[in-house]
Amino acid sequence: MPFASGYFRTSYARELRLVDTRAQAASLTVFLAALGAFPFVASSFLLDLANQFFLASIGAVALMLLTGYAGQVSLGHAGLLAAGAFTVGILVKEANAPFWVTLPAAAGVGALLGVVFGLPSLRLRGLYLAVSTLALYFVVHYVGSEYETERGFSTGIIVDPPALGPLVVSDARAWYFVLLAAAAATVVLALNLLRSRSGRAWRAIRDHETVAEALGIGVPAYKLAAFVVSSMLTAVAGALFAYYRGFVSIEAFSLFLSIQYVAMVIIGGMGSILGALLGAAFVTLFPYAIEALIEVLPTPERYANLVFAVNYAAFGLVMVAFLLFEPEGLVGIWRRVRDWFVLWPFRQRPLAGTK
């Protein structure tokens, strides 16, 4: 429902619009213009941060679909990213395949793994499911490192930048637009999935599996679908990561990466795509913020070797703090701030009937 009065729909097509009100259209235009102008004013460091954020947001949105909406816990996210990256690495190394082969292949591998990851969810819930996905993560991790050592790439696989004819995506600015497009496509796909039948089915399963089944939702099929969609998107994110870095190594896909993605979803706010984006931004920027804070201290060089430890500790603290004090995450804070202004001068909507 729009925040402002006077929007009445005279057709269902109008109801389906993602951008509904004039205020939404205006703010979206401004936002897109800012995004378009950003790479031309930002430093290369900021550009790299933005690209990292776009990559993280694809994975975070994918995990949000699975965990935040369908209610299925997964600790195997790093394994899926690794699977996507290694699909690219292996295909490039073994078959010298171009990106328009490797990306769909990564998606296919992701989908396949999604079925495998999803099968335990048909029987297991909560902690047990988390542990089973963790086990699968180790399987993928093991296969990856075996490949590296057996084929003699123990330091990693070099991946050339993707090229379409004369167009080569190599500089950060070009990557910015490619990754922005990928992230935007992921967000739109997720939003559309969520307001269609599958999204409603996922939410029903999350809230109460038995009731969902009683409502005629095919619970096993939709659970598997959630895993497949989420894994596919994540594997694509992994593939893009491989191209962006130009380098694939199993070292990059530690268990901590899985934890980071779960943190994005929790810190961002469960059950919200905006939350996934906010969480991705937070987790991506957090280590840089800690570093910057240490730089401000009087004698930063004395703490240089502590940066890593402080980073981990602070990250843990922040996560616990969010779980304790702001279970709705960043999006909860955003909603409160927004409502404060949107509901001005009221605290709640007057007249109970107006939802």
Add this chain to the structure above:
Amino acid sequence: MRHDANSLRRKNAPLVLAERARAAPDAVAFRSKHLGIYRERTWRDYASLVERCARALAALGLAAGDRVALMGDACEEWMLCDLAAQALGAVTYGIYPTASAAEVEYQMRDGGASIFVAEDQEYVDRLLPLLARLPAVRWIVVIDDAAMFAYDDPRLQRYGRLLEGAAPAPDPAGALAQLAARVPPEAPAFIVYTSGTSGHPKGALVPHGRHLAGAFNLVTHYPTLAEKAHRTVVFLPLCHVLGRDVAITLPLVSQLVPHFGEDLADLPQTLFEVAPTALFAVPRYLQKFASQVLVGISGTATIKRAAYGLAARIGRAHARRRWEGETRAASALAYRLARAAVFRPLLNKLGLDRLELVLAGGAAVPPETAALWQVWGVNVCEMYGQTETAGAIIAGQRGPFPRPGDVGTVPAGWEVRLGAGDEILVRSPDLFDGYWNDRGATDAVLDADGWLHTGDVGAWADGRLRIVDRARDFIVTAGGKTLSPSYIENALRASPYVAEAVVFGHGRKYVTALLEIDYDTVSDWARAHGAAYTGFTSLAQHAAVERLLQGEIERANAQLARVEQVKRFRILPKALDPEEEGEPVTPTRKVKRRLMYERFETLVESMYDDAEERLVAAAAGGLLHQ
């Protein structure tokens, strides 16, 4: 399309509809929400639906002069059935959706309807038990047949199926015009039962042409209705003459586009979505919305409340200057800021920020309520009319932003004078025909010279009419002071926590009041102040609520003369429900004072301490009996 009263007087509503359908077939006539979507009906659709419905009703045997009763909340189909019946020359009348069984039976018998149109299964259930005693009813047409699967009365018909039986005509406007041309403009169009506060309701019979010409005086008095397209929301019951004006008649003769919500219960949402530019309301709604806003403000964050307080101060000062006609640039600028920063967002939450004209009528508008809306920047004008004026107004404040307290000026072509005892008398070629089946009652209000006796007492102030009291309802206290109870009651009702107030004091030493609490606002207040309650009665009897209302009474007393001040009050332990048999409240929620006293005699008497009288009687009594 330009209209004037003289040409309208020679037409009927279906004919005007056919003309509009021919002149602007693709323009939107109204919108009605169905399954989340506001279906747009063009004038061609409108005419086609009415024409098809007329054929369907004719197939049921409806003929000129027959009566059709309709019952339910305002909806598109009601309007279509009503105009379709009118196009056949039948006479329609609405029954209040909140009418009690005895009232339904009385109006069904008195009107003698052969077809009963029910909005949904609920109203079918109201009629079915009475059917054995109502032989005239031949058919029951159900509009919304959602819950009708277990009903097998042979007289039941489904509106949807009836309409399917009448295929669309190739030229609906022409077909409708042909049909309507057979109905003379001076023939009766509909009956409106007036909810008298005493005795049975009387049915005012209104002819086609005079109703159109009469209702058109609203357009001549408020030309904006015809000058630009206005959105309005239909929520008043269509059996009320004002509701009929808003939903059916005015849209035909002006540029008003009515919007029907999904359900009357969703009115706040409908208003929010439609954001009407013109609204017709009875004061109760204005009061209810205003009190919800005030309660919302009182519970909001300190800084927001402070902003509202500041804006309200600026708004009050500006409103006062505006009434006096001496706005200064500085205050106008300050007000514009206050409106942009506070009042506009506030009204936007209710969907009322785009209102250009609010016409309040049907009952006296408490001046405080009108003033408050004007402070917020809503142009509330009070108008005054009666069922007997056939949909026309007797007087109305032209505005913009008129000072509350009078009902404004008399529309062009209408005559108003004060008769014996300052009773307001009205004369016009467009009054009603008389009461249905009640010659005596007609003669009592319509005299030989064509003056309609309204029964209300008025006074003139600078060419504007002021209603001193409605229906000559006075209290003469034991001290010989004549008071207007409605004035005192309005002062009490200005409180957001008071839904209804009834004042007593005839022949008494002082004035007392029975109060019905506004359950929504008082329960909000109770929750915010930690007062525990379980339901209406426990809330009404809560000591904290009594203290709250004591404060409200004191505030009202501050604006009343000493003799008018309410010395004691009692809170009704239950909500007044017009649907219940013998409740002292009419379906329009007018309170019957006499019945109120009979019903709550012990409560009223408990407010009068007669120790003094007993003492005097005891002292004097012994003397008299010696």
